[in-house]
Amino acid sequence: MAQSRGDxxxxxxxxxxxxxxxVVVLYPVFFVGIASISNPENVMRGEVWLWxxxxxxxxxxxxxxxxxxxxxxxNTLLYTVAGTMLNLxxxxxxxxxxxRTDFKGRTVFTILIVFTMFFSGGMIPTYxxxxxxxxxxxxxxxxxxSALSVWNMLIMKTFFQNSIPKEIQEAxxxxxxxxxxxxxxxxxxxxxxxxxxxVLFYAVGHWNSYFNxxxxxxxxxxxxxxxxxxxxxxxxxxxxxxxxxxxxxxRSMMDAEAIKYAAVIITNLPMLILYPFLxxxxxxxxxxGAVKG
Amino acid sequence: MSGSRAKKYRFHSFRRNxxxxxxxxxxxxxxxxxxxxxxxxxxxAFKDFIAxxxxxxxxxxxxxxxxxxxxxxxxxxxxxxxxxxxxxxxIVGFPIPILLALMIHEIRSxxxxxxVQTVTYMPHFLSTVVMVGMIxxxxxxxxxxxxLAITALGGETISFMTEPGWFKSIFVWSGVWQTMGWSSxxxxxxxxxxxxxxxxxxxxxxxTRLERIWxxxxxxxxxxxxxxxxxxxxxxxxxxxxxVFLMQNALNMEASDxxxxxxxxxxxxxxxxxxxxxxxxxxxxxxxxxxxxVNRIARKVSSSSLW
Numbered sequence: 001m002a003q004s005r006g007d008x009x010x011x012x013x014x015x016x017x018x019x020x021x022x023v024v025v026l027y028p029v030f031f032v033g034i035a036s037i038s039n040p041e042n043v044m045r046g047e048v049w050l051w052x053x054x055x056x057x058x059x060x061x062x063x064x065x066x067x068x069x070x071x072x073x074x075n076t077l078l079y080t081v082a083g084t085m086l087n088l089x090x091x092x093x094x095x096x097x098x099x100r101t102d103f104k105g106r107t108v109f110t111i112l113i114v115f116t117m118f119f120s121g122g123m124i125p126t127y128x129x130x131x132x133x134x135x136x137x138x139x140x141x142x143x144x145x146s147a148l149s150v151w152n153m154l155i156m157k158t159f160f161q162n163s164i165p166k167e168i169q170e171a172x173x174x175x176x177x178x179x180x181x182x183x184x185x186x187x188x189x190x191x192x193x194x195x196x197x198x199v200l201f202y203a204v205g206h207w208n209s210y211f212n213x214x215x216x217x218x219x220x221x222x223x224x225x226x227x228x229x230x231x232x233x234x235x236x237x238x239x240x241x242x243x244x245x246x247x248x249x250x251r252s253m254m255d256a257e258a259i260k261y262a263a264v265i266i267t268n269l270p271m272l273i274l275y276p277f278l279x280x281x282x283x284x285x286x287x288x289g290a291v292k293g
Numbered sequence: 294m295s296g297s298r299a300k301k302y303r304f305h306s307f308r309r310n311x312x313x314x315x316x317x318x319x320x321x322x323x324x325x326x327x328x329x330x331x332x333x334x335x336x337x338a339f340k341d342f343i344a345x346x347x348x349x350x351x352x353x354x355x356x357x358x359x360x361x362x363x364x365x366x367x368x369x370x371x372x373x374x375x376x377x378x379x380x381x382x383x384i385v386g387f388p389i390p391i392l393l394a395l396m397i398h399e400i401r402s403x404x405x406x407x408x409v410q411t412v413t414y415m416p417h418f419l420s421t422v423v424m425v426g427m428i429x430x431x432x433x434x435x436x437x438x439x440x441l442a443i444t445a446l447g448g449e450t451i452s453f454m455t456e457p458g459w460f461k462s463i464f465v466w467s468g469v470w471q472t473m474g475w476s477s478x479x480x481x482x483x484x485x486x487x488x489x490x491x492x493x494x495x496x497x498x499x500x501t502r503l504e505r506i507w508x509x510x511x512x513x514x515x516x517x518x519x520x521x522x523x524x525x526x527x528x529x530x531x532x533x534x535x536x537v538f539l540m541q542n543a544l545n546m547e548a549s550d551x552x553x554x555x556x557x558x559x560x561x562x563x564x565x566x567x568x569x570x571x572x573x574x575x576x577x578x579x580x581x582x583x584x585x586x587v588n589r590i591a592r593k594v595s596s597s598s599l600w
């Protein structure tokens with residue numbers, strides 16, 4: 001059917017609006033990228049806006065020379081790997097039994113778990129609990145209190161229920177398989193997509209997490225990247241990196257700006273590189289979660 | 294599954310599934326310890342917490358801490374900010390992802406569609422710290438791009454981050470920038486489920502494109518909209534701690550002090566545990582009541598609700 005003139009106008013308006021939205025979303029990230037490799041003086045004068053000018057890596061040099069920040073990078077990597085592994089085990093341990101219709105008490109357990117999404121004890125009672133457990137300032141405080149996300153658990157449970165045919169599990173039981181064997185030999189090998197999505201969701205969560213570290217850690221040796229990043233980006237604490245005695249004040253101010261741009265880029269580098277490849281998995285995750293609404 | 298096979302599949306007894314319970318036990322322990330113990334611990338809001346007596350041993354004082362909060366100099370300021378930001382966020386942040394999804398859905402070119410989606414989803418993965426860092430870089434009065442643009446156009450430099458009047462708008466619109474794409478996914482999923490026959494029928498009846506969006510697509514995603522609206526209303530008072538805290542400074546405090554940051558300041562930093570717990574509990578209870586109310590209204594006026 002041929003399109004009427006009005007319909008075509010609407011279509012053009014939609015295209016134009018989406019191009020505009022894309023530019024507005026993309027440009028700030030693009031700008032940070034080109035600013036981070038440009039001479040800070042040109043950036044501050046507003047001469048850099050479409051293309052890097054007088055390539056300079058001073059921000060990156062100062063960052064890599066900072067041992068604390070590199071330590072933070074390492075800490076975050078450790079929290080991300082260990083935390084994601086624990087998340088995965090816990091999420092499977094919760095989702096698989098709850099997906100089985102013959103698991104007695106599943107309704108009660110599900111209600112008790114979902115209730116925690118809407119009501120919580122709050123910051124203070126949780127803080128006192130962590131304190132009483134002796135977990136303040138430990139490695140564990142970064143992974144155990146966030147061992148399980150209810151939302152992710154519901155996604156996985158829905159996947160087990162809808163995408164793994166009951167008949168296969170049934171047949172395995174007939175052949176004398178135990179519950180654990182069915183889980184490890186049949187259910188998990190068939191759950192590749194949802195497992196990938198879970199790893200991505202949890203890993204991004206750990207990589208970006210900052211709240212727990214802020215509240216529960218005071219030992220700088222254990223700080224994750226995001227806490228150092230806060231000092232650099234938000235509080236502007238960069239004395240160690242910007243050598244005031246050596247440089248003029250104007251010079252160090254400009255270097256400080258360069259450090260900020262570079263810090264954003266190196267923090268998100270893993271994400272920026274992997275994102276185009278991982279994007280479809282993320283969407284799949286939201287879609288699986290959306291089935292239930 | 295037929296009845297008899299279903300029976301065979303159901304092993305009923307606890308003994309048969311003991312290993313499932315074993316597998317599930319760490320989950321129970323986790324939820325009891327890290328979620329239900331803090332809920333039990335909320336009683337310190339009604340007590341005068343004494344560290345060496347613990348939560349249970351501290352003496353009851355009734356609503357003393359709540360009264361102190363209601364009477365405090367900051368009460369109205371905090372409530373006004375919390376509700377103000379929450380409502381602003383709801384009014385702006387709720388419809389925009391719907392609009393975006395409706396527009397993306399109209400795009401037939403696969404490549405352009407994928408490009409728009411890839412770009413708009415991306416900011417969702419930036420951490421709050423990076424996000425706030427970027428806001429501050431762009432809005433900086435000295436070197437920020439926005440101010441450079443303003444002065445280039447002949448305007449006056451604006452010190453966005455220290456001007457209380459700007460706080461709410463910066464908070465809400467940067468949030469829209471970060472999450473609109475991601476939030477639109479769920480609506481796109483719902484749009485994909487709209488029956489194409491309805492569109493064909495509408496076309497035969499001579500409906501224009503806009504009319505089809507209005508009369509076919511929007512009703513098609515209405516249930517999803519209702520559910521998400523309920524969830525959003527339920528979190529009006531839950532204005533996030535992380536971003537507000539990072540954007541806050543002494544100069545914009547007048548507009549940026551919300552319940553969560555107040556709890557953090559008086560509780561974690563000031564060690565006034567009972568008082569802060571009372572403030573936090575007040576917040577959770579209001580949120581929960583809001584959620585229940587909206588859910589009930591939604592169930593009455595439409596067929597969709599959370600439960």
